[in-house]
Amino acid sequence: MSYWERSSTARVTASARPRKLAKVPFVELADGRLQGVVSSGSDAGRVYVSSVAAGTHAFTCSTNNNRPCGGARGSFCNHIRSLIAESVLQYGAGRVARYLKADVADGEPDAQAVTAAMGAVRPPQGDSTAAASVFSRFLHHLAYLELTPVTAPLPEMQWFPPTRAA
Numbered sequence: 001m002s003y004w005e006r007s008s009t010a011r012v013t014a015s016a017r018p019r020k021l022a023k024v025p026f027v028e029l030a031d032g033r034l035q036g037v038v039s040s041g042s043d044a045g046r047v048y049v050s051s052v053a054a055g056t057h058a059f060t061c062s063t064n065n066n067r068p069c070g071g072a073r074g075s076f077c078n079h080i081r082s083l084i085a086e087s088v089l090q091y092g093a094g095r096v097a098r099y100l101k102a103d104v105a106d107g108e109p110d111a112q113a114v115t116a117a118m119g120a121v122r123p124p125q126g127d128s129t130a131a132a133s134v135f136s137r138f139l140h141h142l143a144y145l146e147l148t149p150v151t152a153p154l155p156e157m158q159w160f161p162p163t164r165a166a
Ligand SMILES: [Zn+2]
Pocket: 048, 050, 061, 062, 069, 070, 071, 072, 077, 078, 079, 080
């Protein structure tokens, strides 16, 4: 175990398989959704904020400037498909399927099976207000990368409980 894993207060869960961050820089199972940020295939300056809700599989996809994705009309666009594929690498297909309540066949599913099971219920278009909160969570995570490594306490992290009794 590396030093940062041992010293982390939260349990560090390793990726099921390694991911390529360039295509899908951010993916998480949170707020009752699979949600994340997907790079545009054609424009390096543009990203899509995509999500699929647990249970209903209601989906949303829009740009970081809140323009709706042209591909996400009536069915999952390629961004959402990439998001599902990357979430399977990150969390494993079984965990993604359970979180989203996707009706997959017994046994260990794969990304294709999870995508197909959710597409089969003809999911509705979701409410795109989620996009702003997903994007701000992403930017918040990015902000930590900008911090200069120091040993002084980070005021924002003070709500973490101490790891050892004094
Ligand atoms: Zn899209």
